[in-house]
Amino acid sequence: MFNALIRTHHITSRKKVASLKRAAHAYRCSVLLCSGCPGIMYVEALAKDDVGKWVTAVRNLRYKDFQLVVKPACLQSESESGSEGEGAGGAGFPPGLVEVGSVKEFGGLMEKRGVWKWWRRGMGYG
Template structure:
């Protein structure tokens, strides 16, 4: 079962995500700010999603990722409040990594953010 909660969310697109050292810093920042972070790594495009209860924490995380100087860094969906679906057993922070865009999209759909994600990626227009 899932429930709806309000959270601040952001979506980042980069050319690619392959550096394990940079990913370790992304994971560390997620833990520091108590955010849930989903990353599509291993090739192009690189995609990162963050959610948390605090807008400042999400903004700080986005700034930290930008400081890692990923190629073609774009915050395609700026931190904003959204209603998302989470599993009843889910709690605050966490880090997930997927290898395909399809898996990433499926996770966004489960959270009720399918259209938001597709708009950010440029697959559909507003």
């Protein structure tokens, strides 16, 4: 299982979100997206190549202040009962794209997924 984290200035365009959703299905990725300001995207998939292709699709949408804050790498679950190896969409959100409306809700799902500390480091929170 591989994952990556992207931060942008904001995510508001429904047209771009629809493109992200199509790319998630095309590359067999599970994506968690926090719309608004800041825009945050977490992606995971079984293959590093699929994560990389999805990140390229995001980059091609030319989001303002696009930052790949954590490059595609092997997922390191922090929890003992972690869901590593469960396949795309394990513990927290299904394959495809799930959108949340707040950073707090996004963080809660990162904690459930077992990557909360990793996410906080990537976002520069500690």
